[in-house]
Amino acid sequence: MTGNAITGRDHEAAIASALARGQAARSPIVASWARSARHGLAPSRRPQGNRLSQSELTRLRERMEPVTRAARPTLERLFQAVGGFGASVILASRNGIPFEHLVNSAEDRDFAEAGLSRGTDWSEAAAGTNGIGTCLAEGRTVVIHRDQHFLTANTALTCASAPVYDAGGEMVAVLDVSTVRRDIAGGFAGLLSHSVTEAARRIEADLFHACYPGARMVLVPGVERGMGAILAVDADELVIGATRVARQHLGLSGDLGRNPVPAADLLGIESHNRPEDGERAVIARAIARTGGNMSAAARALGISRATLHRKMGRPD
Structure with a gap:
């Protein structure tokens, strides 16, 4: 995957070829493409755009408030570090729904057009291979750079996502850094991966301390x-x-x-x-x-x- 802009037809052909050659066993990206196809998605298909109602989003944010409270200082520090590169910082639920989103006003419209906003379903079943959904599916930090996304509509994005585990060791959220800038190189995406992993661990430590305040x-x-x-x-x-x-x-x-x-x-x-x-x-x-x-x-x-x-x- 070069990360260069390609046509929808080329993207669909590349995915079809990789799946036909059985590369899913050797490539985590192709394995995610295979899962996306099993969900009934096609690269040329527009994202389903499943979105919570305002009242549903409010309830989700209320339910996740303890996580948000512990994560807030880290989210803000991470955004200070990556926001200048046109990146946003997202905290998503274990169902793949962003419920916190830090973004510069100059890039807000770009992310909204990409569908990357609060309340939108970014699970693999809804959006195919992507940072949030693939992180949830595999339980590990992932980087999905440009045309590694399954849906052609998402290939403008570069996403680095890491799981966040609660004090009991259960995945409770996904921390994501995404950008729509086209001049982001794969090497820089790797740096985003390191940053998001370290930030996720800080959030986990803060959640743990909050759970055992007297210990x-x-x-x-x-x-x-x-x-x-x-x-x-x-x-x-x-x-x-x-x-x-x-x-x-x-x-x-x-x-x-x-x-x-x-x-x-x-x-x-x-x-x-x-x-x-x-x-x-x-x-x-x-x-x-x-x-x-x-x-x-x-x-x-x-x-x-x-x-x-x-x-x-x-x-x-």
């Missing part, structure tokens, strides 16, 4: 600092939350709030019970290590089950 934040050792591998640790030194990257690195799963894990065990600290720890903290970690089995925890501590319940302030 101590611990960076997981052995993971690049910018990857966002963070643990939320309570006063008993129990891990009660972990970002998606931390979960992947440490093999964590499930609800850590209900089933916490001793931080010392996860981080490989040999001395689990420190002299400065209170009795309750030591007991809490013993219970966590046994998965909530009170009898096993009592045996590990060398006390009776009745004594354990009494120390925890629970009825036997």
